Amino acid sequence: MSDPAGGDESAPDGTDGDAPADAVGSNAGSADAEEPIEGGDAEGSAGADAAASTGDDADTAGSGVESVGVDGSPGGGLLGRLGDRVDDPTTAAVLLIVAGSLLLRTIQLGQRIFHWDEGRVGYWILRFDATGEFFYRPIIHGPFLPVVNNALFDLIGASDFAARLPVALVGGLLPLVALLLRRRLRDREVVALALLLSVDPLLVYYGRFMRGDVLVGSFAVAAFALAVYAIDTRRTLPLFGSAALLALGFTAKENAIVYVACFLGAGVLLLDHRLVRTARRTGSPLDALVAEVVALGRLLEEWTAGSRTRRWIERRVRERDPDAHWGRGAGFLGHLAVWVPLGAVGVVATFLGVVAFFYAPRPDLWQALGVASAGAAGADAAPALGSVLHDATWGAGEEFWGTWAVGGHSGHPYVPYLWDIVETLAYGSGVLVVLALVGFLADGYGEPRGTRSLVAYATYWGAASLVGYPVATDIQAPWVAIHIVLPLAIPAAVGLASVADSMRGAFASDDAVTAALAGLVVLAAVGGVAAPNVDYWNSASVEDKQVLQWAQPENAYKEALQDAGAVARDNDESADVLFVGTDTGRGTRLYVSDESSLDRMPPGGPSWHSRLPTPWYLELHDANVTSTPPEARYDGLPPADEMPPVVITKPNDAEELESRLDGYESRDYAFRLWTERVVVFIDEAALATARE
Secondary structure: OEOOOOOEOOOOOOOOOOOOHHHHOOHHHOOOOOOOOOOOOOOOOHHHHHHHHHOOOHHHHOOOHHHHOOOOOOOOHHHHHHHHHHOOHHHHHHHHHHHHHHHHHHOOOOOOOOOHHHHHHHHHHHHHHHHOOEOOOHHHOOOHHHHHHHHHHHHHOOOHHHHHHHHHHHHHHHHHHHHHOOOOOOHHHHHHHHHHHHHOHHHHHHOOOOOOHHHHHHHHHHHHHHHHHHHHHOOOHHHHHHHHHHHHHHHHOOOHHHHHHHHHHHHHHHHHHHHHHHHHHHOOHHHHHHHHHHHHHHHHHHHHOOOHHHHHHHHHHHHHOOOOOOHHHHHHHHHHHHHHHHHHHHHHHHHHHHHHHHHOOEOHHHHHOOOOOOOHHHOOOOOOHHHHHHHHHHHHHHHHHHHHHOOOOOOOOHHHHHHHHHHHHHHHHHHHHHHHHHHHHHHHHHOOOOOOHHHHHHHHHHHHHHHHHHHHOOOOOHHHHHHHHHHHHHHHHHHHHHHHHHHHHHHHOOOHHHHHHHHHHHHHHHHHHHHHHHHHOOOOOHHHOOOOOOOOOOOHHHHHHHHHHHHHHHOOOOOOEEEEOEEEOOEEEOOEOOHHHHHOOOOOOEOHHHHOOHHHHHHHOOOOEEEEOHHHOOOOOOOHHHOOOEEEEOHHHHHHHHOOOOOEEEEEEEEEOOOEEEEEEEEHHHHHHHHO
């Protein structure tokens, strides 16, 4: 795009592409590093505000060696060598943490058996891969995993590992967001934030789980951090990346809208906090409001400084009237008049473009774009692109609203759901929550101007999430706590750095008592993170029910499903697996009246979901599945010589079936960790043949 003076714009906001020198230099010399409302009183300079609000000191404005060095020798070991390569010890430390974070999430990633929810989504991804047909169904959440995993399965094959890999990669890379907040945090706090995002047990466990919660949380946090980075560097281009990341959050799971609400709510609380603080100092609420307006104007002034559009307007004013004193103001307002609308349109278009791509039904999108043919021999006309985009945006929004916003998914008691989340936080992220409280208090009492805006904002965000999610969630599920842990990681990083500072200061002053207390805190924190990670790693045990969701089968069941798959691959008969339908106090189980309905969404009834996650594994092995209705037990079963080699049933039918299944091995498993069990019968002769 060209500005009025000719020549290409190298940045969407009309700047020269690089931020002003005072915005990209050292932390100590940056312009006002807080949000536009971090004005304090109108008397302070922008640079002074930044120095106070970010808490920069000598060790952060310099190399940051003290923030990452353990023994005080910055050049030693792997960190020193990596630091020499990247020319920044803090960045080197974060990159090492990210490498460890990725390893922590990908090693033995496929070992734990699929959870009920993983099996449901995974099955429909396999059907998407087989049929090429996909459309948004709110009940299985956003299309990110189906679209991405469908492509991934084509590259590396479908497996538990491959299905969980996108979540593991996104969660493993999440600590990189700490680098985007360097102008708000000290170097040691940046490293602490990356470390907490890497090793928090709840984030690790669900970072190894094919659900959208870690995805939407990671994308939303990254979008927030990139927006903060855009403000701090006075650049517009990162806002486009922020819009794309937020859009990816919406494609992962619909509760991205809760993040937007928390962003707005935390912003209002932060503004109120700052207005009250300034009003107490000046004695006038009006002065406080004026100070914030002045701070916002200062931010925009710095943001537009040096832009080509602004310089061109100022130059034209001087050419017309060399004595004009309003040229600078005209350039400022002219730049805003041109680039604010264009920037807003660009950001919105970026958001909608990402959303539309993922939510668009397949193969309709490819047909509308001319990439795929429309029906056999062109019998059916290709759908119009406008119609596809409508379905991908407005239509998907209506589906979401009808299912989650006004549907019957939130009619539950508040207190039990709140208690469930608190319990999960205590068992899964207790260390991080305690450090967040320490960090918020330490920042509030330890900073000359009180709590920094970023720390206060993240704390309000986390608190709002804790209050709101018991209403927003539809079931009691431990993964909800992820959305509280993520914002609290920021004040927790401040708390961890504060404890480390106390221990370092105590050692330097020979204060044995303080050093011992700080050491105990650090030791407890390490143990409180390491022990749960070891315990929860690939856990499918009822003993870990505070972090695991109840619809998790035990890991041993996976062995039976692998054997069933081997038998199915070797079986030449019509049916490989028989589900014996039954009636229980919770309704019909295991029976589907029309098995062919499982080829495309939605499934036929009445009880396909009661089989999960089994269908995922059977579909992986292309098993031929059938079932009998509850009234067919037991005389309505196939005769012995026609019985499929694998029979799956509920325990209440197992004893009667065992006498009819001569030569079959019976295996009993926890199907839902603390509510249901399942019994698998496998023809021993067929299994022996399959293993040969």
